[in-house]
Amino acid sequence: MKLKHYLTFATAGLALGLSALTAMAADTIKIGVIAPLTGAGAPWGMAAAEAPKILAADINAKGGLTVGGKTYKVEVVAYDDQYKAAEAVAAYNRLVNQDGVKYMIILSSAATMALKQNVEDDEVVAVTAAYTAKAIEPSTKYLFRMYSTPADYVPSFIAWMKDNVKEKRVVVVNPNDETGWDQTQLSEKLFKENGFEVLGHELFERAQKDFQPLLTKIIAMKPDIIELGGTSPATAGLIIRQARELGYDKLFSKTGGAGPAEIVAGAGAKAAEGVINMLYADPANEGYRRIAAAYKASVGQDPNEILVSFYDGANVLLKAIQKAGDPSDTGKVAAAFASVLPMPSVQGDQLSLGGKAISGVDNQIMTVNYIGVIRDGQPVVIGKTK
Amino acid sequence: MKRLILLAAIVILAVLPWLANNRYVFHIATMIAIMAPLALSMNLMLRIGQLSMAHSAFMGIGAYASALLTMRLGLPPLASLLCGGVLAALTALVLGPVFLRIKGVYFVLLTYAFGQIVNLVFQEWTSLFGGNSGLYGIPKFSLAGYRLTAVSQYYVLALLFTAIAYWMVRAIERSDIGAILQSLNEDEMLSRSIGADALSWRIAVFTFSAAIAGISGGIYAFYIGFLSPQAFGFQLSVDLVVMNVIGGTSAALGPLLGAIVVVPLPELLREAKQYQLLIYGLCLMVFLIFIKQGLVSLIDRPRRKPA
Numbered sequence: 113m114k115l116k117h118y119l120t121f122a123t124a125g126l127a128l129g130l131s132a133l134t135a136m137a138a139d140t141i142k143i144g145v146i147a148p149l150t151g152a153g154a155p156w157g158m159a160a161a162e163a164p165k166i167l168a169a170d171i172n173a174k175g176g177l178t179v180g181g182k183t184y185k186v187e188v189v190a191y192d193d194q195y196k197a198a199e200a201v202a203a204y205n206r207l208v209n210q211d212g213v214k215y216m217i218i219l220s221s222a223a224t225m226a227l228k229q230n231v232e233d234d235e236v237v238a239v240t241a242a243y244t245a246k247a248i249e250p251s252t253k254y255l256f257r258m259y260s261t262p263a264d265y266v267p268s269f270i271a272w273m274k275d276n277v278k279e280k281r282v283v284v285v286n287p288n289d290e291t292g293w294d295q296t297q298l299s300e301k302l303f304k305e306n307g308f309e310v311l312g313h314e315l316f317e318r319a320q321k322d323f324q325p326l327l328t329k330i331i332a333m334k335p336d337i338i339e340l341g342g343t344s345p346a347t348a349g350l351i352i353r354q355a356r357e358l359g360y361d362k363l364f365s366k367t368g369g370a371g372p373a374e375i376v377a378g379a380g381a382k383a384a385e386g387v388i389n390m391l392y393a394d395p396a397n398e399g400y401r402r403i404a405a406a407y408k409a410s411v412g413q414d415p416n417e418i419l420v421s422f423y424d425g426a427n428v429l430l431k432a433i434q435k436a437g438d439p440s441d442t443g444k445v446a447a448a449f450a451s452v453l454p455m456p457s458v459q460g461d462q463l464s465l466g467g468k469a470i471s472g473v474d475n476q477i478m479t480v481n482y483i484g485v486i487r488d489g490q491p492v493v494i495g496k497t498k
Numbered sequence: 499m500k501r502l503i504l505l506a507a508i509v510i511l512a513v514l515p516w517l518a519n520n521r522y523v524f525h526i527a528t529m530i531a532i533m534a535p536l537a538l539s540m541n542l543m544l545r546i547g548q549l550s551m552a553h554s555a556f557m558g559i560g561a562y563a564s565a566l567l568t569m570r571l572g573l574p575p576l577a578s579l580l581c582g583g584v585l586a587a588l589t590a591l592v593l594g595p596v597f598l599r600i601k602g603v604y605f606v607l608l609t610y611a612f613g614q615i616v617n618l619v620f621q622e623w624t625s626l627f628g629g630n631s632g633l634y635g636i637p638k639f640s641l642a643g644y645r646l647t648a649v650s651q652y653y654v655l656a657l658l659f660t661a662i663a664y665w666m667v668r669a670i671e672r673s674d675i676g677a678i679l680q681s682l683n684e685d686e687m688l689s690r691s692i693g694a695d696a697l698s699w700r701i702a703v704f705t706f707s708a709a710i711a712g713i714s715g716g717i718y719a720f721y722i723g724f725l726s727p728q729a730f731g732f733q734l735s736v737d738l739v740v741m742n743v744i745g746g747t748s749a750a751l752g753p754l755l756g757a758i759v760v761v762p763l764p765e766l767l768r769e770a771k772q773y774q775l776l777i778y779g780l781c782l783m784v785f786l787i788f789i790k791q792g793l794v795s796l797i798d799r800p801r802r803k804p805a
Contacts, residue, residue, distance in 0.1 A: 226724040290629035
């Protein structure tokens with residue numbers, strides 16, 4: 113009897129799996145999203161999933177996307193990869209083979225690196241948020257990076273600091289991993305080139321919460337800028353709070369990893385006052401406020417500012433589909449990126465195509481980043497990167 | 499009879515991807531076939547009463563070794579795959595005499611610490627392992643000039659290894675060695691009093707199970723084509739324990755059933771999106787509450803009662 117029950121269960125499970133086999137709907141363009149929708153990366157993943165949905169809702173409300181004289185509804189299918197390569201491969205296979213997706217947004221570097229060959233082999237046009245330079249190579253045709261990388265915007269960020277910040281004695285603090293090492297090397301070089309005195313650098317483990325010993329050593333160097341580089345915003349908030357508690361009353365800057373809300377949450381508004389931080393979005397911009405409000409209406413929380421980059425990435429993708437004139441010809445769509453860019457971003461800045469200097473091919477949407485300062489717990493834009 | 503029906507059902511499940519002829523189904527089946535030998539390797543440890551949190555690290559050692567030996571030294575993939583298994587086994591062989599003197603929660607913590615150290619080495623030694631950015635560009639598996647490119651081919655490779663691993667664990671289970679291992683778990687003092695060298699047997703099991711985990715890791719590396727340390731973290735060891743608990747630890751069939759149920763479960767629940775992990779957790783709780791001895795207990799009845 114129990115065996116019968118077991119077999120019934122197994123059959124039901126199989127039926128459930130097979131029932132998911134669906135054909136691609138006729139007049140619909142599907143955008144797949146592979147992102148961490150749960151866990152620590154969820155704020156970014158939810159932004160990746162919701163941004164194209166907000167865009168699709170706007171387009172569908174106007175009747176749909178007209179491509180080659182035919183109107184298509186835009187549908188977004190988002191799957192959780194939990195930041196794991198194997199989960200990303202499963203999500204990709206499901207999107208391509210069952211959901212009939214030919215266009216995709218991929219968030220993490222791990223997912224992008226695991227899928228980049230599949231994307232090229234299957235001729236799927238994908239937009240990635242991966243910073244890693246290895247994601248895009250000279251032979252890459254179908255994979256595009258959706259925004260500028262630190263190598264693109266940190267030089268102009270530090271050049272802006274040279275002109276606008278009077279303090280010159282810097283200590284660079286970063287996580288003790290490859291990202292942190294690269295960021296340390298880059299920012300030390302750029303600070304020196306721009307006439308700053310680099311007193312030293314300190315690395316910490318990402319899981320670290322107590323920074324008092326490290327900060328005591330840093331404060332003894334008498335810096336007037338502590339540069340937090342690629343430190344995660346939440347950890348940056350902790351470092352700022354603990355440094356203020358130790359009596360450090362000078363400047364903090366953070367040239368990478370936007371997240372002013374997390375910095376304020378970790379440090380408190382008073383301690384975070386005056387922190388200079390890279391921003392993806394201008395919180396006062398009308399275009400950003402519109403999509404941020406749509407996000408909040410859907411999810412019930414304020415978005416991470418990276419929402420704007422995913423919105424622009426999806427917008428460029430759909431414009432390229434329109435320009436190509438045939439949603440089934442992904443080769444034409446990939447080629448159309450060069451003709452739809454430059455185009456305006458949702459915030460009114462110019463998006464352009466570039467990346468050849470770093471990747472050997474122009475498969476990167478070059479974006480404008482903002483330089484913000486935290487005032488009364490809120491980020492205020494005071495400059496732009498080039 | 500029940501066992502035959504079940505084996506027939508497993509065979510039907512094994513050929514299901516060809517019936518569906520869908521790459522997504524093949525991918526899930528391949529992941530089951532990669533995880534099943536790992537679950538079997540964990541089962542061997544559970545049989546000697548040692549809950550190992552090091553098996554994710556052994557899988558990682560096998561995976562990175564297979565990939566790097568092919569990429570950096572140009573070894574044929576099959577040789578790299580086997581070397582990956584041997585390297586994982588050697589690591590276990592070296593550590594075993596120290597680790598396996600300790601039992602219970604201390605062994606769990608020791609193997610957990612080992613797993614963390616291995617993972618940190620993968621993360622921090624970026625020039626060799628690629629760090630958190632991962633190791634990419636792993637060539638496809640090839641054998642005698644035949645290159646495996648399709649997911650269905652990797653499924654066959656993984657399935658073949660699953661069958662071999664199952665056959666070996668089953669053979670151990672049925673042999674005198676199986677009886678010795680059972681005695682070590684149930685009454686070690688008695689077992690030693692009749693001449694069993696407990697530590698040596700434990701080291702042998704630890705080494706053998708690490709070899710299985712290492713080879714599974716190698717197949718994973720060649721299949722996914724990209725490795726990052728996160729894939730070989732603590733969560734993987736927990737997943738292997740879950741597969742054993744759900745499938746049942748009393749027979750080799752248990753972890754096999756556990757892998758068949760646990761690996762595709764998140765995929766079946768993918769439609770639930772943000773509730774996927776919640777429902778997954780609830781499903782596991784239902785299994786644990788209502789089928790305490792695992793799925794294999796629905797088939798295997800105690801053959802004889804103790805006198």
